[in-house]
Amino acid sequence: MPHLIEISYEITPEQGTDIKRLSREIALEQTVEVPDDVVVDPVIRDNVVGRTLDITPLGGVPARYRVVIGYSPEVTGYQLPQFLNVLFGNISLKTNIRIVDFQLPEIFFRHFPGPKVGVDGLRQWLGVYNRPLAATALKPMGSSPQTLAEQAGAFALGGGDIIKDDHGLADQSFCPFEERVSRCQEAVTQANAVTGSVTLYFPNVVGEPEQVVRQVEFALSAGVRGILVSPLLVGPGLVSFLSRKYPLAIMAHPAFTGTHFHDRRHGMTPAVLLGKVFRLLGADISVFPNSGGRFGFTPEECSDLAAALRSPWENRRVAWPAPAGGMQLSRIGDMAVQYGPDTVLLVGGALQQAAAGITEGIRTFLQAIEQQFPEQRPDTGRFTPSDALPRSRT
């Protein structure tokens, strides 16, 4: 366990650049923002300016390097926005610097509890063990609350685990937030009473902070136990706050993050941003564009991201990867094997196209999962919904 925040960069400098000097410039840029010779105070030189810990040539043409710089955790003020600033604030405006990993000291973790529900908590709520979860999205934008509630009910009757809003559902005149959430949660609750199992509904929250807090509190009062939220749209610090304050599962959406991944020489890797950063701010589930869908992540990027969400990390809870983005029902079996049981499999539009309807579509979806992972109940005996729900809401 380091006593510094150790940030690992992959750098592709212009030819002729002195990598040691460039590393020092990054350490200065992310802290004191002055040239080296202006930093005369020895305490600042030693304790505030980042310190180059390692430089490893990676070869290649043009040559790449892996650089590790250590920063005092004090410079972050132990809060997420300033941590992101130290991670990639000013150097985002530079070129060819990619954040490929970071390690945190124990003192830093004290301020970041991480996922509140995580894999174990959500399994308990759902009473589903040893298989991936089946999730879908309410859509399309423009549908009335009633139409979406019908979808939600049909999905829940089919036995799906999680139904989330499309992340573009806001508080629009054609589908007001409160009406949508009331109706959808009600439809899901009614379906749960019929099936005897638990489907959870995660409405999307989006807006200015006060608006989001109102949405969350309304959703909780309507019986909702999880939300969908896009940290880079509403602000990562707000999500961190929501995670600490409310008894909610948080499904994080990658909207507005994509410029980090376009040029693989610059930005953060998916594993860093959608994995470690989102887990740090409390995401219980991190949605990402699976390889082979409508977006361009590679299979390796996807498995690194899943590993970042699930690896042991100073007692933080393990979070769920949720590969998504144009997934077809025909791929579900393979995806279940590829990602393993602790995965939320998210099929959106394709379910709506299921010829036999949503309820049958979700049954097909679940069968494809259960073929790979025959359901196993835990030793505690037959599951009843009341066991799966937390005792208290506050």
Next chain:
Amino acid sequence: MPHLIEISYEITPEQGTDIKRLSREIALEQTVEVPDDVVVDPVIRDNVVGRTLDITPLGGVPARYRVVIGYSPEVTGYQLPQFLNVLFGNISLKTNIRIVDFQLPEIFFRHFPGPKVGVDGLRQWLGVYNRPLAATALKPMGSSPQTLAEQAGAFALGGGDIIKDDHGLADQSFCPFEERVSRCQEAVTQANAVTGSVTLYFPNVVGEPEQVVRQVEFALSAGVRGILVSPLLVGPGLVSFLSRKYPLAIMAHPAFTGTHFHDRRHGMTPAVLLGKVFRLLGADISVFPNSGGRFGFTPEECSDLAAALRSPWENRRVAWPAPAGGMQLSRIGDMAVQYGPDTVLLVGGALQQAAAGITEGIRTFLQAIEQQFPEQRPDTGRFTPSDALPRSRT
């Protein structure tokens, strides 16, 4: 004035792509998130899915296109995070799509008052007309509140217009926010009493929303009239909220925005993100890395950005461009000519290196400006500070 939100994209598709089809895919992705044939409801097809308004080939190899898609303003819920989602949420995860402009319908503007102080307001507060403003930054991170207050006082004695915190100054143990703000504002107030002119101090606010609101309210109570804030770190919706709610000038910092500008085929242009979006969320001043400094903006990108902040825009106030990022005193005369009078010229580290000290350094800075723009008092007679300050704080 359009009745739709008209977003202009510059697209560099893979060879063989049907640009009309790709344009339709963007319009679907940013709204309904389902394939075209799933959208059966004619009301959703006509009023919710974006509509391709224009496709213009731009030539080049590989071929580029300018595409304009119109979206109903209703899909944004008239709030900034969802507007950014429609602008670049999911398609940020695609490749080779660059937002180069957007036009807004009148109904949208009703929800976004834009800069509250702007060029005219800040000139009134300062009593400075017809010349660029001289600004600097308190640094380096790691300095005590007392050291920073001495810097602030020395700068104000030299007659500078704005002194801002470095954007890395948070609420750190070695420099707590409240002590820093109290001491720096006090030093500036004392210097103002000596000089008889007005220097404004803009502390940096950063953190989760509640923390930022506490910082803003503390700063106001200490006599502060402006803040520095990084919208992409704290959340753009929070800044929009601060701008509407508090009687403050807002200086927006570009930290964490840089992945939009790294690959000029993908992201938003500086003029769109640091210009129009920041002006929309209420930035009175937008700081950006000037060409020829430590970062890579081109001269053309800088002048487009300045134009986006200053052009007439449905009665929104005009905002100040603040070229920065490693500017030397020797460049000030040229920059003043290049950018014209309605500019905040920001010199940070170089002032601290001024051999004769900060107070002399800022005098040199002002002389360089005044050589190009001899100061002209407005017709209202000799300026006194009480005229320049707003009558009421609430």
